[in-house]
Amino acid sequence: AVDDYEELLRHYELHETIGTGGFAKVKLARHRLTGEKVAIKIMDKESLGDDLPRVKTEIDAMKNLSHQHICRLYHVIETPNKIFMILEYCPGGELFDYIIAKDRLTEDEARIFFRQIVSAVTYIHSQGYAHRDLKPENLLIDEDQNLKLIDFGLCAKPKGGLDYHLMTCCGSPAYAAPELIQGKAYIGSEADIWSMGVLMYALICGYLPFDDDNVMMLYKKIMVDPKKRITVKHLLSHPWLMQGYSCPVEWHSKYPLCYIDEDCVTELSVFFKRSKASMSRLISEWNYDQTTATYLLLQSKKGHGKPVRLKRIPDVID
Numbered sequence: 227a228v229d230d231y232e233e234l235l236r237h238y239e240l241h242e243t244i245g246t247g248g249f250a251k252v253k254l255a256r257h258r259l260t261g262e263k264v265a266i267k268i269m270d271k272e273s274l275g276d277d278l279p280r281v282k283t284e285i286d287a288m289k290n291l292s293h294q295h296i297c298r299l300y301h302v303i304e305t306p307n308k309i310f311m312i313l314e315y316c317p318g319g320e321l322f323d324y325i326i327a328k329d330r331l332t333e334d335e336a337r338i339f340f341r342q343i344v345s346a347v348t349y350i351h352s353q354g355y356a357h358r359d360l361k362p363e364n365l366l367i368d369e370d371q372n373l374k375l376i377d378f379g380l381c382a383k384p385k386g387g388l389d390y391h392l393m394t395c396c397g398s399p400a401y402a403a404p405e406l407i408q409g410k411a412y413i414g415s416e417a418d419i420w421s422m423g424v425l426m427y428a429l430i431c432g433y434l435p436f437d438d439d440n441v442m443m444l445y446k447k448i449m450v451d452p453k454k455r456i457t458v459k460h461l462l463s464h465p466w467l468m469q470g471y472s473c474p475v476e477w478h479s480k481y482p483l484c485y486i487d488e489d490c491v492t493e494l495s496v497f498f499k500r501s502k503a504s505m506s507r508l509i510s511e512w513n514y515d516q517t518t519a520t521y522l523l524l525q526s527k528k529g530h531g532k533p534v535r536l537k538r539i540p541d542v543i544d
């Protein structure tokens with residue numbers, strides 16, 4: 227119903243639909259106050275059905291994850307029938323399509339991308355999350371040719387920390403670790419490490435290490451016993467990843483949630499006629515509303531050398 231879109235249209239100018247996935251549609255849009263492009267993932271609650279919890283899992287995870295190689299969630303709008311996730315614009319599309327288009331990547335290009343994947347996965351593990359569905363379809367390319375991890379619908383944040391055993395068998399078979407498809411209790415971070423190995427193989431070779439149309443045959447091929455799987459700590463400074471680099475993979479976030487950018491606070495406080503202190507406090511609540519979106523998109527403008535300014539005249543004169 228049109229009133230589902232009322233709040234969304236107040237803050238964003240909607241443009242073309244660029245993707246219609248399983249239970250979501252992705253539209254391009256522009257944030258009115260900053261002029262920044264965004265992607266909007268639109269889900270209909272009714273047609274989501276049993277997938278609704280997966281969306282809640284994804285939103286809760288993304289609210290806590292702020293990192294240069296994770297697709298940023300800016301704003302969540304929920305109406306009686308719809309859920310809108312306003313997300314970081316990634317015009318390079320999926321890494322999957324990029325590999326297909328190039329057949330396979332050179333070692334140098336694969337190394338650049340893989341260092342970014344290791345950075346993102348190390349960060350989410352440090353925050354107590356396992357992604358559990360790492361594959362080229364879940365890595366997007368942004369306007370600076372950097373990778374951004376998406377789809378946290380299957381992620382897990384075990385209560386007792388990441389060394390807790392998980393049970394749910396999930397993710398894509400071709401990328402699933404042996405212990406996971408054996409239905410054994412597994413460690414989420416170890417399963418992610420296995421998937422990264424499969425991903426690395428796909429980047430370099432352009433096809434999958436274990437593949438078969440028959441899923442039982444596929445499982446048999448994956449059953450290579452994982453003797454000693456590398457840990458993320460050793461991966462960060464693996465010799466192949468270090469080639470041409472003088473430092474291990476930098477995995478810490480460049481934009482930790484606790485750090486609030488002064489220039490953005492100043493512009494917001496002037497615009498919303500609030501003191502800098504109260505504006506800073508409001509931002510730090512991370513409500514994923516218009517304030518969060520405007521702050522993050524101002525920060526993005528600053529990161530791209532654009533002026534940290536908000537539009538004074540609304541585009542559409544009501």
Ligand SMILES: O=C(Nc1ccc2c(c1)CCNCC2)c1ccc(-c2cn[nH]c2)cc1OCc1ccccc1
Pocket residue numbers: 244245252254264265267297313314315316317318319320366376377
């Ligand atoms: O900005 C996103 N996508 C996107 C934006 C512009 C363009 C393209 C793609 C490629 C197609 N040609 C037009 C240029 C974009 C951002 C976030 C998310 C997202 C974050 N969590 N979940 C989804 C999904 C996105 O898209 C999905 C997609 C659509 C068409 C193809 C390839 C990928």
